[in-house]
Amino acid sequence: MDKVMSNKKIIALYVLPAFALLVVLVYVPIFLTGYYGLTRWDGIGERVWVGFDNYARLMGDSMFWRSAYHSFLLAIFSLLSLVGYLIISMILAGKIKGADLFRKIYLIPMLLSSVAIAQLWMRIYHPTNGVMNRLLTSIGIENPPLWLADTSIVLYAIFIPIIWQYAGFYILIYYAALKNVPNELIEAARIDGASPWQIGYKIKLPLIMGVIKVTIVLAVVGSLKYFDLIYVMTDGGPNGASEVMASYMYKQAFRTYNFGYGSAVGFFLLLLALVVTWLIRKVTESKEDNVQY
């Protein structure tokens, strides 16, 4: 085995397919998007080089900043939801009855496709026939909210299924990490008289800190580029009240034929995500940090 691995040609042979795929499917498109972002282009005719005009326009585009604000709100909500997921996984990882069943229940939304989830929640939120409003009417609320039609609540109404959608994913990650905490440590702590709260906070949490950091990055970056449910459920409406950066990019590129500007939005989104990732790393950095992500 050592002999094989010391042969540079063989190493190259193993690495090359994945590397080529990565370059063709990831780096080339990113590079091209960056280039298109510097042109005025309807996606069909001639490309006209305009330098940083698109970015100048982006800086002054109130609709973009509004959707950026919505994306950041989603990121904050996702972060808060991580705390909830962590608590649920701690309970599940503790020896409670039916933990296995609950774990499966939480995992189900992850197995559904985004479009199915969107259809499901559109029915739940239906203004007259929806489960939600039927329930509210039956307990005596006369004018239940118009979940997806009211500009002041539509964004939060969509956050709920988004957070629900990813619950299983994060709970699974935390659950696996918690199961990896050595039993001896916990038993030792228990013998020393530590309460369950102390065990959770002082022993389990520090031991899975690396995993938590990864999930923070995943949740924040995932929120910034979020698209699916918003596209299907409201299409960014009404009147842009649920527009996020990715849906705005899509609209610019494919609906209004500003492919150049749409590319600029997409590239800016990429830069934003990189900066945020770097910031999160800086903030959560610690000396004994040995988990790389």
Added chain:
Amino acid sequence: MFKSRLKVGTLAATLLLGLAACGGDADPDPGDTGTGDTGDGAPAGEAVVDFMHIWPAGSSPDHHRIVSDIIAEFEADNPGVTINMEVLENEQYKNQLQIISSSNQLPDVGMTWPAGFMVPYVNGNRFATLDDIFDEELNEDDFVAGTREAYEFDGQTYALPVELNIAPVFYNQELFEENGLDVPETYDEFLNVIDTLAENGVTPIALGNRDRWTGSMWYMYLADRYGANALNDAIDRSGSFEDEGLIQAAAEIQNMVDRNAFIRGFNGLSDQEAKAEFMNGNAAMYLIGSWDLPNFTTNEEVPQEFRDNVGFFKFPEVEGGEGDIDSWVGGPGVGLFVSEASDVKDEAKQFVKYFVQRWGEESVEDAGVIPGTQVDTDEVELAPLFIEVLDELNNASDITLFADVQMNAAVAETHLTLIQSLFGNEVTPEDFARQHEEALEENQGEDEVDFDDAEDDADADEAVDEEVDEE
């Protein structure tokens, strides 16, 4: 550290493929399959025409069958020509068309929407002109007035219509009877109908305004009844959106909203959801294009009881308004184009011609599609409701093309968003008009830029000519 940075970058980049990936995914293009097929031992002189349409066998079985039949007939009549069909669903098709046309790989024959949708393709010189296929068998007079023109730029036809629609107000006759209502002929009667229904706890109108073009049609009718041609004039810039009639129309929309004319939560409902409310008898009226006529006449999946119950009326006249009741909102839907880059252009044009003719003969009876070509209502066997609509179409004094289709893409997007705000009472009728004006003004500027480019090209051509002359 460097290593870990790289990994972070990769992670973020993978997550963020977004737009770039959309472009990358679409690489398999129909052009390739076409050449691939010819390569499979086809004798020389054979032509393969790639054809893309939007009617999958699953969701539009009748359309799909007619298309396939026409293709089979065409191939039988024209030995040596093979039609290679590719089908994509509507929205997917629009995205795909844009992507493949950016690399100049449009199918030889495809479908396009009229007016505003075609502008970038025509400007980018992607579509071939079709005027040279007109002869005695098929010429301008065979199309319903105003339909072919929707695909015309600078006097040249770039596509031929296969669909035509007008939008009547469909209503539930039983609900009208129960509430002692008659079909309204004036706008005041119409408001009375709305008030009576609302008071009796019946939802007057089903509207799915998440899709926005649905609300646009209501606005367009009011605009037409108040200001006649004002809307068209405002869009082609010979008039203004700040026209009194147009502002009045916007104000009336909000009046209707305040009277609870529309279903609860309409701004969050899709057209499909709204239609379901109408078809379940939960709402009394529903304004939609005649493309839904099969649902109200021949579709066996819809209960017979409901189908017998549906009638339609023309959008009522407004007292003192300039428009007349026989003026409709509607217009052609998809049409067929031939790609300028096609290497089998002659065969492709032949196919388009053949298709449009055969489609005109088959589509109404078999698929409930009103073709862009004229239909003789005495000769076709159709449900009475269908015949009535077709007769109205023949008597139409004017057909106003859907506003979002008339406008170019950027203005249409603004218009549609403003429609949603107008219905949601988030914008005053005056601001509604002003923001339309701004969008149209701004965009006119962009059109001028395109025009300059075209002039530059012309200059370049002249320069070349001069050089040639010098030689």
